[in-house]
Amino acid sequence: MGDEFRIVIVCTANICRSPMAEAMIRQALRAYGPGAASITVESAGVYGHEGSPIAPGSAAALNALGIEDDGHRGRRLTPAIVGAADLVLTMEEGHRDAILAxxxxxxxxxxxxxxxxxxxxxxxxxxxxxxAARARALVAAAGRRRTVLPWAGVDDVPDPYGGPDEGYHACAALLLGEVGTLLRPLLTPRS
Structure with missing residues (x-):
């Protein structure tokens, strides 16, 4: 297990939602400081657009929040990437189900x-x-609390790809809130 913890964020093509979430998590980890150096975050797509840059709308939405995309390039999710991850977070329940299949x-x-x-x-x-140990404890706790919800899609992040700029900004705002919620217990306030 060690002192490292690897998070992989997954969406469809790895050029829109997952790179936005990846950039947001990276920024939060950098802001936290050296204590978060054991956490690495990366992204991939179930149908990854290998080598493609982040979608312009996603880059603009990140820029509006003061977040850099760090020169992101799309890549396809592989079983090796999933196997090396400690936590895989998907943008849609369908992505999660495809990975688990x-x-x-x-x-x-x-x-x-x-x-x-x-x-x-x-x-x-x-x-x-x-x-890293807190992250592992969170993953274990989430697994214990997991239930099947009676309606599909409740946990999906809407895909703004190909839509108006407002859709990208709404997606970024949603992701920023969700990223804050999931990182809050992990990055406990320093005294």
Whole structure:
């Protein structure tokens, strides 16, 4: 297990939603400081547009929030990426289900992003543990709290790709709130 913790964010093509969430998490981890250095975050797409830059609307939405995309290039999700991850967060329940169809052993670490934020947001991981250990405790707690909801799509992040700029900004605002919720118990305030 070690002192490192790897998060993989997944969407359809890895040029819109997942790179926005990745950039938001990276910025939060940088702001937290050296204590979060054990957390790495990356993204991929179930149908990844290999080598493609972030969608212009996503870049503009991040820019409006003062967040850099760090020169993102799209890539396709592979079983090796899933296997190396400690936590896989998807933009849609369908992405989660596709991953689990190919890698059923990843069930305990694969969640829709909004699902994980909902399940882990109220947890209080051990404050005396390092960030990676707290992250593992959150994943375990979320897995224990997981239930099947009676309606599909409740945890999906709407895909703004190809739509108006407002859709990208709304998606970014939604992601920013969800990222804050899922990181809050992980990055406990420093004293």
């Amino acid at each position: 190919g890698s059923p052993e990843a069930r305990d670490k694969t969640f829709a992003l909004r699902e994980f934020a909902r399940l882990a947001g109220g947890e209080a991981p051990p404050a005396d543990a390092g960030v």
